[in-house]
Amino acid sequence: MELFESILAVEPDVDTYFECLAALYKRRLKYAKILQYQPIPTMSQVGPRGLLQYGVLSDKALVTLLFWRKWFFDIDNRAGQETGYIFEPIVARCIGGQSISASKSPVRRTSDVNKGRQVDCIVGNDAYEIKLRITIAASGQGRWGEEKTFPEDCKNSGFRPILLVFDGTQANKLDELTAIFIKCGGEVKTGEGAWAHLESMAGPAISVFLEKYVKEPLKNLLESAPSREDLPSLSLHQTDTTIQIVIGDEAVTINRPMKEEDIISDEGN
Incomplete structure (x- = not known):
């Protein structure tokens, strides 16, 4: 404890470093347990789906395919949930902000001011939308509509909308979203610009954390994609x-x- 307090005296944000590191490993351990305990599906869950490919394989082989396919779907869905619990909150904590749930959000919906909307990170009067990447295809028309109204909701609530996209690969959806953010008086930072923005707001210790545990792993994965x-x-x-x-x-x-x-x-x- 004395050693930790001595480090804090020299570098105050080192406590945030360890807080983020602990949160990251907590989720890694949680997902390892999910892989261990996620059940193999049952016929009642997947059986009717076999009608789409009946006769392509033997009955036993087709049922096996249905089981494995659903199991992979389940563990990927859980991975998405766990990533959502950790990625944006870690980035928010690193830049001195916090994630805000819809029920507590000061950003109100223009369509219904009685309802708030979830914000990945709020720092002062800046409201951040944080994304790893934006692909050509929208995740769904409902979700895409939500993303397009975020900048306007922020502006009408007295906040400046800022979009951070860590993979700067060009896409039509990214161009469309960028135009909306700029129109609403916001900013858009992509690729290295997004990382540079984070590092400019983070202290020295947090910059090391971002580089080692977030930026470098994501960069390696993106570059290694077959x-x-x-x-x-x-x-x-x-x-x-x-x-x-x-x-x-x-x-x-x-x-x-x-x-x-x-x-x-x-x-x-």
Whole structure:
């Protein structure tokens, strides 16, 4: 404790560094447990979907495909949830702001001022929308409509809207959103500009955290993405106690409970 207090005296934001690091590893451990306990689907969940491909494979092979496909869908959905719980809050904490839920938000909806809207980060009078990337295809028309009204809601609530997109790959949707933010008196920072903005607002210790645990890993992943036309081979192997995922010549083994009831009871906690 004395050592930590000595470090704090020299670099006050080192406590935020460790807070963010602990939050990151907490979510990593949570997701490791999700992989361990996410149940294999049942026929009642996926059976009717087999009608779409009936006859393409043997009945047993098709059911197996349905099971694996749904299991991957489930663990990816959980990954999205866990990432949402950690990515924006960490970035917000690093730049001295905080994530705000809709119920407590000072940014009100122009369409209904009695309702607030969730904001990734608020710092002073700046309201941030934080994204890893914006792709050509919208995530859904409802969601895309939400994203387009964010700048106007911020402006009408007395806030300056700022859009941070860490992958600066050009896309029509990004251009469209940029125009709306600028029209509403906001700012848009993409790619290295977004990272530079974060680093300019973060202290020295937090800048190190961002570089080591956020920027560098994301950069490496984006640069390592294979061509969608030439993905490595994928195979899956299950035993009573493990699931092994083999990608190319690499493998990861997930230890699993021995009994189905162990999975169900853990998921309820």
